[in-house]
Amino acid sequence: MNNPFTISFGMLPQKLISRPAQTNEIIDAFTSDQAPTHTFMITGVRGSGKTVMMTEICNVLRNRKDWTVLELNPEKDVLKSLASKLYNLDTLKHLFSNAGISVSSMGFGFTIDNTPVDDYEVIVERMLKVLKKHHKHLLLAVDEAVNNPYIREFAHAFQIYLRQDYDIFLLMTGLYENLYELQNEKSLTFLYRAPKVFLEPLSFDMIAESYSAVFDQEPSVSVEMAKLTGGYAFAYQVLGYLKWERKPAEIKNLLPEFDHYLADYVYDKIWYGLTEKERLILHTIVKKAGSQYARSMKIRDATGITKNAYGVYRDRLVHKGVVDGRLYGQLRLALPGFERFIQKKELYA
Known part of the structure; x- marks a missing residue:
C-alpha cells in the first residue's frame, strides 16, 4: 500500500479529513431551487485545506445531472479561457453549434451566426444563454484568486451575468490578504457581500x-x-x-x-508575506510566552505599538490565520511549531 498522506499542495490526498458542515453549506446553497447566493469565497492560511475543499465540492457537483464544472487559472485571460473550455466540452459543443456559436474556420477566435466576434464577454454571455435554455448549471472554480486585471475583468463580467439571471456560480479560494484586496475594489462590491468560509483548525x-x-x-x-x-x-x-x-x-x-x-x-x-510590525508582534509573543498565550498589554508595551495601531495588526494576523485571538486581551501563535521557526529566525538573524 502506498503512503496515504501527501506533502504535495493541490492534490487530493488519499487520507484526508473533510469539513462536511462547510462543504454541504456551499453545495446546498448552490443546488437550492432558489439559490441564496451564487458566490462563495474560501479563505484560510496556507495549507489549511482550501484547495482540498474546493476539489471536493467540484467533484460532487461534477457528478450531478445538468451541472458543468470548470476550473480557471487566475493568471491567464480568464474570460478567454472560460469561452474556450466551455466550447470544447463534448457534452455541450453540439448545443453551442446549434445556437450559431462556432470557432472560425482558421481556428482562431469565435463566430456567432457566422459573424466574427472577439469580445469574450459577449461570447460567454451567448453560451450562458444556451445553457440556461437547456436548464444547465455552470460552476466556475478559481483557486488562489488574486487581484489582477484578468480576475477583475472576469469578476465584472460575472456580476453582469448574475444580473441577467444566468445559472452561473463562482467558488473562489485565496489567502485573506488577496481576497480582501480584491473584494475592496470599488466596482466589485458583490464580492464584498459574498459569503466567506474561514477554515478553522481541524478537530x-x-x-x-x-x-x-x-x-x-x-x-x-x-x-x-x-x-x-x-x-x-x-x-x-x-x-x-x-x-x-x-x-x-x-x-x-x-x-x-x-x-x-x-x-x-x-x-x-507566510513569514516573508508579513510586514515588519507584524513580525515584531510575533517575535514578542514568542519571547513572552513561547507557544502559549501572551497578554496584549505586554505585547504593546514591549513593541511600543500604540493601542489603535496594535488593534489593526492584531486583526490582520488573526484573519491571516497566523495568531489565535479567541481569548480576550491575549494572543498566541496559531500554527504548530511556529515558535521554533521564529526562534531559528532570531538565531540566524
Whole structure:
C-alpha cells in the first residue's frame, strides 16, 4: 500500500479529513431551487485545506445531472479561457453549434451566426444563454484568486451575468490578504457581500481517529500526534507522511524533519508575506510566552505599538490565520511549531 498522506499542495490526498458542515453549506446553497447566493469565497492560511475543499465540492457537483464544472487559472485571460473550455466540452459543443456559436474556420477566435466576434464577454454571455435554455448549471472554480486585471475583468463580467439571471456560480479560494484586496475594489462590491468560509483548525479528535485508522498504535500515540499538528491540515498530512515513511520508535524523533517540511513548504512564505510590525508582534509573543498565550498589554508595551495601531495588526494576523485571538486581551501563535521557526529566525538573524 502506498503512503496515504501527501506533502504535495493541490492534490487530493488519499487520507484526508473533510469539513462536511462547510462543504454541504456551499453545495446546498448552490443546488437550492432558489439559490441564496451564487458566490462563495474560501479563505484560510496556507495549507489549511482550501484547495482540498474546493476539489471536493467540484467533484460532487461534477457528478450531478445538468451541472458543468470548470476550473480557471487566475493568471491567464480568464474570460478567454472560460469561452474556450466551455466550447470544447463534448457534452455541450453540439448545443453551442446549434445556437450559431462556432470557432472560425482558421481556428482562431469565435463566430456567432457566422459573424466574427472577439469580445469574450459577449461570447460567454451567448453560451450562458444556451445553457440556461437547456436548464444547465455552470460552476466556475478559481483557486488562489488574486487581484489582477484578468480576475477583475472576469469578476465584472460575472456580476453582469448574475444580473441577467444566468445559472452561473463562482467558488473562489485565496489567502485573506488577496481576497480582501480584491473584494475592496470599488466596482466589485458583490464580492464584498459574498459569503466567506474561514477554515478553522481541524478537530483533534478527528485527527487522532484518522491516525488510529491508518497506524497500528496505542490511542495515546494518535492523540500525541494530533496535538503536534495543532489542527493544521498541512501539518496533519506531513506528520502522517513522515510516520508512514520513517516508522520511528517515538514521535518526538520526527520533530526535526516535521519542522523542516513546515518551514520549507509553508512558514517561509507566510513569514516573508508579513510586514515588519507584524513580525515584531510575533517575535514578542514568542519571547513572552513561547507557544502559549501572551497578554496584549505586554505585547504593546514591549513593541511600543500604540493601542489603535496594535488593534489593526492584531486583526490582520488573526484573519491571516497566523495568531489565535479567541481569548480576550491575549494572543498566541496559531500554527504548530511556529515558535521554533521564529526562534531559528532570531538565531540566524
